[in-house]
Amino acid sequence: MQELADVSIQYTNCADPVEREARRQRVLQSNAEGIMEETAASIIAADTRVANASTQPPLIPASDPILLPGPGMTIPKCRGRPPKEKKQSPRPKNLNWR
Numbered sequence: 001m002q003e004l005a006d007v008s009i010q011y012t013n014c015a016d017p018v019e020r021e022a023r024r025q026r027v028l029q030s031n032a033e034g035i036m037e038e039t040a041a042s043i044i045a046a047d048t049r050v051a052n053a054s055t056q057p058p059l060i061p062a063s064d065p066i067l068l069p070g071p072g073m074t075i076p077k078c079r080g081r082p083p084k085e086k087k088q089s090p091r092p093k094n095l096n097w098r
Contacts, residue, residue, distance in 0.1 A: 006037055 008027045014020040
């Protein structure tokens with residue numbers, strides 16, 4: 001909660017006095033509505049989900065097999081747009097410089 005409060009203070013510190021007052025009002029309204037607590041709870045829940053997911057192996061559905069290339073198989077490479085045709089300018093005539 002302290003980190004969120006620090007971020008709110010940073011958010012309200014603005015050079016423009018009109019914008020600073022508008023930001024301060026937004027922070028006060030979000031505090032009154034309990035948005036800060038909801039945000040903290042969702043951050044903790046997301047962190048808990050990530051921690052639990054990292055300890056369990058990922059589940060791969062049996063209906064979607066992963067095909068890896070075997071020996072002698074090539075993977076087609078898509079490298080974006082093909083190059084434009086180069087326009088050849090006419091060759092300069094031999095100029096004799098003396």
